Amino acid sequence: MKKIEQWVRPNIRQLKPYSSARNEFSGEASVWLDANESPFNLPYNRYPDPLQNDLKEKLAKQRGVMPENIFLGVGSDEAIDLLYRIFCEPGRDNAVSITPTYGMYRVCADINGVEYREVPLKKDFSLDCDAILQTIDTHSRLLFLCSPNNPTGNVFPAIEIERLITAFDGIVVVDEAYIDFSSRPSWIRRLNEFHNLVVLQTFSKAWGSAGVRLGMAFASPDIIGYYNQVKYPYNISDLVQRYAMEMLDRENEVRRWVDEILSVRSRFVERLSDIPMVKTVYPSDANFVLVKMVESEKIYLRLVTDGIVVRNRSKVALCGDCLRITIGTDREMNVLLETLKSYS
Ligand SMILES: *Cc1c(COP(=O)(O)O)cnc(C)c1O
Numbered sequence: 001m002k003k004i005e006q007w008v009r010p011n012i013r014q015l016k017p018y019s020s021a022r023n024e025f026s027g028e029a030s031v032w033l034d035a036n037e038s039p040f041n042l043p044y045n046r047y048p049d050p051l052q053n054d055l056k057e058k059l060a061k062q063r064g065v066m067p068e069n070i071f072l073g074v075g076s077d078e079a080i081d082l083l084y085r086i087f088c089e090p091g092r093d094n095a096v097s098i099t100p101t102y103g104m105y106r107v108c109a110d111i112n113g114v115e116y117r118e119v120p121l122k123k124d125f126s127l128d129c130d131a132i133l134q135t136i137d138t139h140s141r142l143l144f145l146c147s148p149n150n151p152t153g154n155v156f157p158a159i160e161i162e163r164l165i166t167a168f169d170g171i172v173v174v175d176e177a178y179i180d181f182s183s184r185p186s187w188i189r190r191l192n193e194f195h196n197l198v199v200l201q202t203f204s205k206a207w208g209s210a211g212v213r214l215g216m217a218f219a220s221p222d223i224i225g226y227y228n229q230v231k232y233p234y235n236i237s238d239l240v241q242r243y244a245m246e247m248l249d250r251e252n253e254v255r256r257w258v259d260e261i262l263s264v265r266s267r268f269v270e271r272l273s274d275i276p277m278v279k280t281v282y283p284s285d286a287n288f289v290l291v292k293m294v295e296s297e298k299i300y301l302r303l304v305t306d307g308i309v310v311r312n313r314s315k316v317a318l319c320g321d322c323l324r325i326t327i328g329t330d331r332e333m334n335v336l337l338e339t340l341k342s343y344s
Helices: 003-007 053-063 075-087 104-111 129-135 158-167 187-193 221-230 238-249 251-272 296-305 330-342
Strands: 070-073 094-099 115-120 140-146 171-175 197-202 215-218 278-281 288-293 322-326
Touching (some): 053 238, 075 197, 094 129, 104 115, 129 158, 140 158, 296 330
Parallel strands (some): 094 140
Antiparallel strands (some): 278 288
């Protein structure tokens, strides 16, 4: 039995997936009478391509992988949830992650009745690899690592992530939602080295498309095969597939947006440090910064009153008195800076 298959839940291993009309016949035809669609209201009358082949082909070229390495989901959130449904037997298996990190890993564990174990980062937000390896046991199936991490903003060194991928007898998920803002290379280029690696990316951040809900998982064809069996047959709508094809053509524009956000971020960080109630601005490889402030809770509420919403992270592990501030336009950051200055 192949390694991946050993980790898959027995019911999923034995699953006979739903076979849609578009699965059973996907070639060309002039008369379509197989899916009980309406003949009216072209082109929306037709079911979308269940495997999003055109979009995957284009994406595969851009990312330097094969279409068989790609799963597309309704946001990365679908890709996260399906990993639990494929690999974690409720009440038996567990998932391991770090804290603080992205909240959906835990929510999906809770929904699926899977134990979720979190290992605190060190005080400087670095990985505690030894503690992670000690937390893992024979029922650990998933290890979530978010890099650059949300909400801390830092990237974890490749050598440490590689150590965990190599040592862990299960699936390592590297969530790269913010990779476009980082100077580090994506783990996608090392997919062929690690059959147990899943890399998550999304259209929601750098690609400016949170509203359309499109996330990507890159992994070995074996893992993608299980994703395809478990997902809803037509999870990505035709509208979204077309939109994403157009977005991929705008890669250069996206690079310019990223450059702009990075330069706004560096100006913002510089000016933020001059404000007396700001204690620490943590270094960021993402489109947000984590900021420790004097009495952050009060500042958060005052900002809300002034019509400015940031993310209050002060109740999160290691983030006492911290706000997470997304980098917007220069104008938006100036409004925030002027407002903060008016409080002191
Ligand atoms: C924003 C974010 C995502 C994106 O999720 P989508 O469902 O694709 O919008 C994924 N992971 C992390 C860590 C995030 O911060």
